[in-house]
Amino acid sequence: MRSEAIVRASIIQRIFENESARVVVLQGPAGHGKSTTMQQIKSLCEERGYLTGWLTLDEADNDQRRLAIHLQALLNSITAAFKKMASEDAESGTPEKRREKTDWMIDQLIKIGRPVALFFDDFQVLNNKSVMTCFRDLVERVPANARFFIGSRSVPDLGLARLVVNQKALILRADDLRFSPSEVEEFFASSDDLLVNETERSAIYRRTEGWPAALQLFKLTLNNPAVRKSLGDLGNYRPRELAEYLADNVLTLQKPKVQEFLLRTSLLQRLSGPLCDAVTGWNNSREILLELERSGLFLRSLDSDLHWFKYHALFSSFLAEQLRSQSSDIAREVHERAADWHLSQGMYEETVHHAIAAKKFSMAADVMNIWMTQLVVSAQLITVERWYDRLPFEEIAKRPDLAIKFAWPLIFLRRTQKLKPLLELLETFKGSGDYANTKDSAVALAMAAICADDLPKSFEIISSVELEGRDPQGFSAFELSAGANLVGYHYFASSNFESARKYLALARAYGERGDAAFSSGYTVGVRGVSLMAQGQLREALDCFRQAFAEQRMHIDKSFASAALVSCYVWALYEAGELDQVESLFVQYHDVITSTVLLDFLAVAYMAMARTHDARGRPNKALEILDEAEHIAYANGWQRLLRIVNWERVRRGLLLSGIEKGRAIAATITPPASPLSEDRIFFADEFEGEAFGRIRLAIHETDASVATALLTDDMAKHRHRSYRLIKLYLLDAQLQVKRGASNAAHRSLRKALQLGAPGGFVRCYLDEGNTILHLLKEEYQAVLDAGSQDVPFGTDREHLEKLLHASGTDLTRTSNPLSPEPLEPLTDREKEILIFLANGVSNKEMAGRIFVSENTVKFHLKNIYSKLSVGSRLQAITAARQLGLLH
Structure with missing residues (x-):
């Protein structure tokens, strides 16, 4: 904090008096003293014993992976400071040992146990x-x-309005940040060599309205008599015009050499003595920087060692415009020299920036080729895309390895139009080079094919790549890791789980060698889904939880996390952990929507839609399905479109009957070129045509067709326990339709025996009332057996878990599965029950039936009492069991 800066006492007082405000926003246009005020707050926080951290953001931080790296570095610095402080504080005792890198940002802040202040500029x-x-x-x-x-x-879009109402946030706007008349007086009085009388001070205050940057510009220029004389003529100046007028005077007051220094260095994003020497050709730049910083000439230090500096944005933009207007050649020379210097220091981002500004595109492309290895494997995809947009395509086309590296981020970001020319180029490289030097494009093309959902083409390409027995390093390790993932996915689809495990392990080994956080989420996602397919849901959840923690997912909402989270959401859904499903889906919605492959996106969306249905929110479920359908059209994903529509068929059959289900099924276009019937891709394992056709046949009471379809599917996929659970449940429904109760229970028991060890829940309940009724009958048989052996090896604990998740009350003293309500519902209560099933809020109900909201609550209380339930979900479930809802 500058010693001569005016202390913003009133602002600081407001902040520290509002201790409940956990978030404080200082919002105002450039030059309103936001950074200076935050520096003062930071110093005072430190005096009060806070640990502090500061992160200045820039455009490149719109890459969520890059931002995650910076946030982690910020937390590490605070943790390091905490460890040092704790070790020096004898009274604090020995702190518990903490990992240098923690998984959860909020959790880490809590664990520190001391006050912490984080500053984001x-x-x-x-x-x-x-x-x-x-x-x-x-x-x-x-x-x-x-x-x-x-x-x-600007006020950031962070949902601050609710936080402000709840006194959890405080927003200080431009009017709050402006200097008061007394602060303006103090500001000018702090300069011993500048005498400003009351009239001049009042005129300056009126012209600037307390704008701190303009006040500083006046302070720097009032030694110029022309500026003093012009005070009365500046009333019509707009803020930008006033700033330019004053900045021009600031510049002209400097010595010629300082003017030249200011103009030449204004094009730099940050400044240091050696860098400024390089662009000016001088050898005393550090001394000039220190003098400028002491004089308050809109230059601030970025570190305590006074090594790096930065101009105020308002001042540097004015200087840069002046330089470009005077000489575009000098501006280009500055960029060239800056590019050369940054390259010599290994600072690739600044090198590329200045090389492109100097139109040295060949240099920029060569540097990108080096830098890309780091960017892609660390999942900084948005950063790569940003520079791809700024490089001429002809420079990329000259470098096969650069073209391949650029293709990967665009593939995973699903930038279809940008990819077209690149993929055409990559076709010419396929099979013509080696992976060690990133000259063969086969793996990238295979991944592009799977992103376009052309699975046969993808598997055909990747089968030609020798993956085993290699010793890859760097980017080639990342590529071969992705290739091994594809092969593992292929074997999983073919039910060859052991080969899938082998290649996924190879993918993980190659990924670790290439430090590819990027692909690890994909590897773990497929591995966990493979475990689920084999009926090992608990093991899959353990796999996901461990990887979720290792990758610091709560901070890193990038592609590195999206594939894993999508599969984790599905596993949590199957385990009946609906709260976690909803929480994770909401948190990671944006990254799942924009970056994952078809199967990952499908299972996440289907799980969320079914969660809404399970919680009595059918309209919300339809919104999710509509959104998935929109994504399918946008990406040309016909298979996703079919999955979504077969899910609509399932819901139609359960909620409305055969006519609705048949009508939706008639609109579904079959695939142009069906995949091998022996392959099952995991989104189709959640829901798809095979299950849909069986359901339709069952509801049509076409026993012969349904039996044939079930028998054929069971024979082909006898190694896929999760699929068999669902097939046995469908068979149980078929037997009920045929009136074969014993056969229905035999199929149900087979499904229970397969699902109990893994703790599966939702695949049973998603099949509706027929299966729920069978589960209750099965549980009644368990109750009737008393202390005797449980009949047919049924797992009572699993049964109770399923019934509890369905909303069935197992605590009733009489028959817990009694099929009748304690007291008949009135017509009004039945009407409200229908509203409940359609997700209508209490307020909406009151408006529709012209009663008060309290009256609606009274009716709901009666409904809950009569049905012996305690929630909306339980009421809906019970009503469906009783035939009160269809």
Whole structure:
């Protein structure tokens, strides 16, 4: 904090008096003193014993993976400071040992146990939806020992309105940040060599309205008599015009050499002595920087060692415009020299920026080729795309390895139009080079094919690649890891689980060798789904939980997490953990929507839609299915479209009957070229044509067709326990339709025996009332057996878990499965029950039936009592069991 800066006492007082405000936003246009004020707050926080951390954001932080790396570094620095402070504080005792890198940002802040203040400056540069979602999650859950301070030119879209109402956030706007008349007086009085009388001070205050940057510009220029004389003529100047007028005077007051220095260095994103020497050709730049910083000439240090500096954005933009208007050749020379210097220091991002500004595209492409290895494997996909958009395509086309590296992020970001010319180029490289030097495009083309859902083409390409027995390094290790993932996926689809495990292990080994956080989520996702397919749901959940923690997923909502989270959501759904399903899906919605492959997206969306249905929100379920359908059309994913529509068929059959299901099924276009019937891709294992055709046949009471379809599917996929559970449940429904109760229970028991060890829940309940009725009959048989052996090896604990999840009350003293309500429902209560089933809120019900909201609550209370339930979901489930809802 600058010693001569005016202390913003009133602002600081408001902040520290509002201790309940965990988030403080300082919002105002450039030059309103946001950074300076936050520096003062930071110093005072440190005096009060806070641990502090500061992160200045820039445009590149719209890459969520890059931002995650910076947030982790910020937390590590605070943790390191905490460890040092704790070791020096004898009274604090020995702190528990903490990992250097923790998994959860909020959890880490809580564990520190001391007050923490985090400062985020230049927040207005963030516009990526996923990044904003990440910050929204953070500000909503700031722990009691932490405060977030945000400096931004605009109010960030972080859901602050609710936080402000709840006194959890405080927003200080431009009017709050402007200097008061007394502060303006103090500001000018702090300069011994500048005498400003009351009239001049009042005129300056009127012209600037307390705008701190303009006041500083006046302070720097009032030694110029022309500026003093012009005070009365500046009333019509707009803020930008006033700033330019004053900045021009600031520049002309400097010595010629300082003017030249200011102009030449204005094109630099940050400044250091050696860098400025390189672009000016001088050898005393550090001394000039220190003098400028001491004089308050809109230059601030970025570190305590006074090594790096940065101009105020308002001042540097003015200087840069002046330089370009004076000489475009000099501007280009500055960029060239800056590019050369940054390259010599291994600073690739700044090198590429200045090389492109200097139109040295060949140099920029060569540097990108080096830098891309790091960017792609660490999943900084948005950063890669940003530079792809700025490089001429002809420079990329000259470098096969660069073209391949650029293709990967665009494939996973699903940038179909941008990919077209690249894929055409990659076809010419296929099979013509070696992987060690990233010259063969086969793996990238195989991944592009699977992203386009052309699975046969993908498997055909990848089968030609020798994956085993290699010793890959760097980017080739990442590529071969992705190739091994594809082969593992292929074997999984063919029910060859052991070969799938082998190649997924190979993928993981190659990924670790290439430090490819990028592909690890994909590897673990397929591995966990493979375990689920074999009936090992508990093992799959353990696999997902461990990987979820290792990858710091709560911070890193990038592609590295999206594939894993999608599969985790599915596993949690099958285990009946609906709260976690909803929480994870909402948190990771944006990244799942924008970056994952078809199967991953499908299972996440289907799980969320069914969660809404299970919680009595059918309209919300339809919204999710509609969104998935939109994504399918946008990406040309016909298979996803079919999966969504077969899910609509399932819901139609359960909720409305055969006519609805048949009508929806008639609209589904069959695949142009069906896959091998022996292959099952995991989204189709959740829901798809095979299950849909069987359901239709059962509801049509076409026993011969249903039996044939079931028998054929069971024979082909006898190694897939999860699929067999669902097939046996369908067979149980068929037997009920045929009136074969004993056969129905035999099929149900087979399904229970397969699902109990893994703890499967939802695949039973999703089949509706017929299966629920059979489960209750099965449980009644268990109750009737008393202390005797449980009949037919049925797992009572599993049965009770299923019935409890269905909303069945097992605590009733009489027959817990009694099929009648304790008292008949009135017509009005039946009407409200229908509203409940359709997800209508209490307020909406009151409006529709012209009663008060309290009256609706009274009727709901009676309904719950008569049905012996305690919630909306249980009421809906019980009503369906009793035939009150169809």
